[in-house]
Each structure stands twice: as C-alpha cells, then as structure tokens.
Amino acid sequence: AQKVTQAQTEISVVEKEDVTLDxxxxxxxxxxxxxxxxxxxxxxxxxxxxxxxxxEQNEISGRYSxxxxxxxxxxxxxxxASQVVDSAVYFCALSEQSDSWGKLQFGAGTQVVVTP
Amino acid sequence: xxxxxxxxxxxxxxxxxSMTLQCAQDMNHEYMSWYRQDPGMGLRLIHYSVGAGITDQxxxxxxxxxxxxxxxxxxxxxxSAAPSQTSVYFCASSYLTYGSDTQYFGPGTRLTVL
Numbered sequence: 439a440q441k442v443t444q445a446q447t448e449i450s451v452v453e454k455e456d457v458t459l460d461x462x463x464x465x466x467x468x469x470x471x472x473x474x475x476x477x478x479x480x481x482x483x484x485x486x487x488x489x490x491x492x493x494e495q496n497e498i499s500g501r502y503s504x505x506x507x508x509x510x511x512x513x514x515x516x517x518x519a520s521q522v523v524d525s526a527v528y529f530c531a532l533s534e535q536s537d538s539w540g541k542l543q544f545g546a547g548t549q550v551v552v553t554p
Numbered sequence: 555x556x557x558x559x560x561x562x563x564x565x566x567x568x569x570x571x572s573m574t575l576q577c578a579q580d581m582n583h584e585y586m587s588w589y590r591q592d593p594g595m596g597l598r599l600i601h602y603s604v605g606a607g608i609t610d611q612x613x614x615x616x617x618x619x620x621x622x623x624x625x626x627x628x629x630x631x632x633x634s635a636a637p638s639q640t641s642v643y644f645c646a647s648s649y650l651t652y653g654s655d656t657q658y659f660g661p662g663t664r665l666t667v668l
Binding site for chain 2: 442473475481482483485488529531540541542544545546547
C-alpha cells in the first residue's frame with residue numbers, strides 16, 4: 439500500500455501566485471521523518487526540508503513554508519510568490535524508524551508549472 | 555567536495571546484456587543506496603548499504619546486485635538487462651547519525667533496455 443500520497447498530479451500557476459502541495463502519509467511508527475525534494479527539469483533531486491515526528495512546529499524558510507499536522511497525517515508544502523525557477527516535480531517522502539534504516543518512501547510527485 | 559557522482563549519465567543496453575552503474579561519494583557517508591524512478595511511481599529503493607561490507611535489499615531488488623568494498627563506492631550491477639529495467643537510477647548517501655542523516659542524491663543515470 440502506498441504510504442505517501444500526493445493527490446495532485448500537476449499544478450499550474452502564474453508567477454507570483456502561491457502554490458501549496460499536499461502530502462498525506464501513513465505510518466504506525468511514533469518516530470519517523472518527512473521530507474520534501476525538488477526535481478527540476480534538469481533531473482537532479484534537490485533536498486528541500488526535513489521534519490521529524492516530534493516536531494510539529496511549522497516554519498518558514500525564505501519563500502518555502504510547511505504545515506505538519508500529525509492529527510491528519512499531512513505534511514503540506516507551500517511556495518510563496520512562485521517564480522518560473524520553481525517549475526519542477528516535488529516529491530514528499532517518509533522514513534520510518536521501524537523500517538530499513540534510511541529507506542525513503544516517496545510519493546508519486548506533483549508537477550508544478552509556473553508561467554510568466 | 556564533488557558530492558555524489560554517478561556514471562554513466564546515459565546508457566542503452568540490449569536485452570540480456572550486463573552492466574555496472576557506478577556511484578561514488580567523497581563525504582565519508584556510511585549510508586548509500588540505489589533508487590529507481592519510473593513515471594508516476596516516485597522513487598523506489600533497490601538496495602542499500604550501512605557501511606563497507608554490509609548490504610541489504612530494498613523494495614525492488616530483483617535483477618540487481620550490489621557490493622560495498624569501500625566507504626566511497628557503491629556500484630549497482632545489472633546481470634541480464636530486461637526492458638522492465640528501463641528507468642532512471644539514482645544513488646544517494648548520508649551519515650547514519652541522527653540529525654545528519656538526510657540523504658543527498660547523485661545526478662542520475664538514464665538507462666534504456668531494448
């Protein structure tokens with residue numbers, strides 16, 4: 439069963455609009471980690487953010503922010519004032535303490551298209 | 555630091571051929587892993603290693619072999635390529651220490667099996 443669900447296949451926005459990417463995860467562990475990675479058209483995977491299950495504090499880092507809610511098993515990611523360079527596929531991933539160390543379970547990804 | 559490097563960037567094989575995808579890192583990371591990326595499926599773990607001489611299977615290990623003789627290198631071997639192995643392959647590495655165990659990925663190898 440898919441443990442990480444990214445229901446949005448593609449999101450298209452105009453530059454300067456905000457974009458929120460949804461991520462819902464499933465785990466029985468009390469200790470786990472959640473990640474967001476970005477894959478631009480060039481193909482590499484770029485680490486963006488990581489949160490652990492004990493830290494629900496939501497933060498803002500530049501134009502990026504995230505909303506981690508254990509009650510709804512969601513880890514949403516927002517890009518504020520989007521730019522063309524934000525066009526990429528964004529992956530949410532889960533790492534569980536009880537599973538193989540370091541194993542990342544990825545969602546299917548959300549394609550973000552930002553047009554000028 | 556070069557980070558995580560992968561060679562080759564592109565490869566075309568015929569069914570039944572064998573080859574090795576190379577992965578190296580210069581950050582002295584204990585943990586290394588291989589993922590494959592297929593359309594609409596995200597990335598899936600093939601094999602991983604927590605140190606030299608120690609490897610284990612991930613979610614989709616069939617058709618692939620790995621070994622880890624040094625900390626730096628973690629090659630992935632396809633013994634007899636099949637069209638189902640057409641994919642983009644990513645190598646990743648990290649420390650094992652909590653808080654420093656975020657995985658960083660190489661640039662990927664795009665493999666086509668005809």
